[in-house]
Amino acid sequence: MSHRYLSKLVSNNQPANMKQAFHCLLFVIEGQNTNKFDVIFCIHFCFRKVMNGTGYLHRPSSVGILACELYIPSLYVDQSALETYDNVSKGKYTIGLGQQRMSICSDHEDICSLCLTVLSRLLDETGVHPQQIGRLDVGTETLIDKAKSIKTVLMQLFVDHNNTAVEGADNINACYGGTAAIFNAIHWIESSFWDGRYAVVVMGDIAVYAKGNARPTGGAGACALLIGPNAPVVFESGCRATHMAHVYDFYKPNLNSLYPVVDGHLSVQCFTSALDTCYTQFCTKSQMNHESHTHTHTSTLTSREVNLSTFAAVLFHTPYVRLAQKSLARLYLNDLIRACPYIANATTEKYKNLDIRTLVNDKDLERDLIEQSKELFEQKTLPGLYFSQNMGNMYTPSLYYSLFAFLISQPTEEQLYGRRILLFSYGSGLASSMYSVVCRKVHECRFTLAQLQRSIQRARNRLDNERT
Incomplete structure (x- = not known):
């Protein structure tokens, strides 16, 4: 297949020609013609010309x-x-x-x-x-x-x-x-x-x-x-919250050792503070984003007010399961202070004037909030904790194993369509972000939610049956 022939196929930018060009590209990639320069040319020419260069198609969506x-x-x-x-x-x-x-x-x-x-x-x-x-x-x-x-x-x-x-x-x-x-x-x-x-x-x-x-x-x-x-599973555009700071809550200064230096008390404080900051920022940005794009529909977050009831699942970086439960309770406290409508007014009354920044170390309050948010935790967070419970802290993949666990916690893929999932990522030192994904039914694509679930389920089966 020559470069000149491919150029002729896509020169008019017609859908039929583009389909033929993509078939040629697949022909090359599948090994019937293994010239690597043909492959690289096809990829760069077809996709850049169509997706980015001509305006015939929009930039990639639902990434x-x-x-x-x-x-x-x-x-x-x-x-x-x-x-x-x-x-x-x-x-x-x-x-x-x-x-x-x-x-x-x-x-x-x-x-x-x-x-x-x-x-x-x-x-x-x-x-x-x-x-x-x-x-x-x-x-x-x-x-x-x-x-x-x-x-x-x-x-x-x-x-x-x-x-x-x-x-x-x-x-x-x-x-x-x-x-x-x-x-x-x-x-x-x-x-x-x-x-x-x-x-x-x-x-x-x-x-x-x-x-x-x-x-x-x-x-x-x-x-x-x-x-x-x-x-x-799409990372929603238009809203992401990030909080970065300089602290020594967990670090590895000894390059001859695998073991970190950990200040456990400080680390939990930093995690909680980052969670509060990101959630406040995320909720504010979501509302502003909604108001800015009400008529243009360029945002994927459509709810005017974002709170825990907005999401089918709320998942966290999970060094251990108990911290995830405390984190959900902490977000519930944020919603209490904001008097979110899904919470009864009588419940929110005593919290509405509290300054959340002063409530990091209040253990009595924490226990009370864990009890109040127990049902929310069981619905929105616990289904995502199976891998964490049975594998421990995996550091960088920890949050995403929670996402995987939630995806297979639902009996069918249809029950996931359109459901939003809130994610909080944290790394000591510190770096943190809060963002959301949405599950969707895909059309004309080889990758589906059902296939994704099957892959995760295979891993779950290995976890349950093949370890010693």
Whole structure:
């Protein structure tokens, strides 16, 4: 297939010609003609000309998660056994933290092998050819080299297929790196630099702690996400809240050790403060965005007032399950102070004049709010905690394993269509963001919500049946 022939096909920008051009592109990618320069030319010419250059079609829309693969380490520690080993009171880890099991890696695994495995599985299971990937971002805080990125290690899967034109790099900021990687992938697809290929985000970590109170909050896991337009799980445009600051709540200054330095009390304070700030900012932006786009319909968030009742699920970065429950209660307190209409007036009356910034360390209030928000927690957060309960803290993938768990908690894909999910990502140091995704029925696309659910369910089956 010549460049001149392809140019002729798309020169008039007619739909029939474009379909023929795309068939030619698939012909090349599927290996019947393996000239890598034809592949690169086809991708750049077809997609850039149609999507970005001529105005015949709009820029890509509904960008989000097309497919995913999850890595479940085969080994785990039972948290009740760890309680016995550590000689602590029964239930301290299983009830106090809400953890059941903690994934661990074998001595022949490292972060590179985890990421290679999950990326290779994603390509195999989806049938996506490595030449169809134009960007690869990695989110991790598990470093094995101070200079060389894990992304470059993953390039082994692309170089053998004559594809070295893959943008992206590692994203590092404690548990926030995976979210930064996703944002970068989405921004690339929505930009004028997009060449029409898919983006992939790989995130993974091995969380280990020195002996002591923090050790039961370890874990391990990795996931790979295929990112592109017309997705069944879409990152909603028009509203995102971010809060960044400089603190030493959790850090790793000793490069000869895997163990972090942790100020647990400060870390929870920072997490709570970031959660409050992001939620306030998100609600304010959502209302402003709605008012600005009421007539143009350019925003995907249509509700004038955003509160917990807006979302089918509210999910958090989850070092341990109990923190997720406290976080939901904290957002409920924000809604109480705002006197949101889904809460009875008699309940909101005593909270309406409180300054939430002064209520970070009030344990009595926290217990009261956990009890008041128990039903909301069971509806909107608990369905997303199965992987966290049984794998532990995975650092960068933690939040997204909660999303995966929620997606398979619903009996059918139809029950997810149109449902919005609120996500809060946090990384110590600190970096945090709040944003939302929506589940949708896709048309004329090979990637569906049902396929996504099947992939997650396979991982759940491995978790339940194949670990020792």
